[in-house]
Amino acid sequence: MDIEIDIDDGTPIFSQLVNQVKERVIKGDLVAGFSLPSIRQLANELGVNQNTVAKAYKVLERDSIIIARGYRGTFIHDNAKENCEVNLTAKGITILSDSIINMQALGLTDSEIRIIFSSVMKQAK
Numbered sequence: 001m002d003i004e005i006d007i008d009d010g011t012p013i014f015s016q017l018v019n020q021v022k023e024r025v026i027k028g029d030l031v032a033g034f035s036l037p038s039i040r041q042l043a044n045e046l047g048v049n050q051n052t053v054a055k056a057y058k059v060l061e062r063d064s065i066i067i068a069r070g071y072r073g074t075f076i077h078d079n080a081k082e083n084c085e086v087n088l089t090a091k092g093i094t095i096l097s098d099s100i101i102n103m104q105a106l107g108l109t110d111s112e113i114r115i116i117f118s119s120v121m122k123q124a125k
Contacts, residue, residue, distance in 0.1 A: 017056035
């Protein structure tokens with residue numbers, strides 16, 4: 001799999017991996033059923049930590065770009081191309097932005113909003 005990691009790029013390595021897989025799916029280089037390398041194998045090929053590749057694979061699986069089939073391997077999802085168009089990050093930004101606007105309308109300060117956000121994140125774990 002032709003993935004190139006640019007350590008000088010400010011983009012996190014796992015995001016570079018996710019973006020490149022999605023780009024290759026959109027271009028048709030990676031098609032439904034294509035077998036991806038194991039986490040260990042891809043980490044070794046790229047010279048990155050296995051946890052970084054695992055994180056990228058989790059994001060790609062969450063977005064239904066890939067599907068893990070246990071010991072049989074990880075494959076490109078049947079609906080990967082369509083699912084590449086869904087941007088969960090953008091949806092998350094919209095939801096969070098709306099929440100911040102509502103909190104500001106209540107008169108909460110930026111500092112109070114940060115404290116609330118941090119508290120909620122800790123409780124969500």
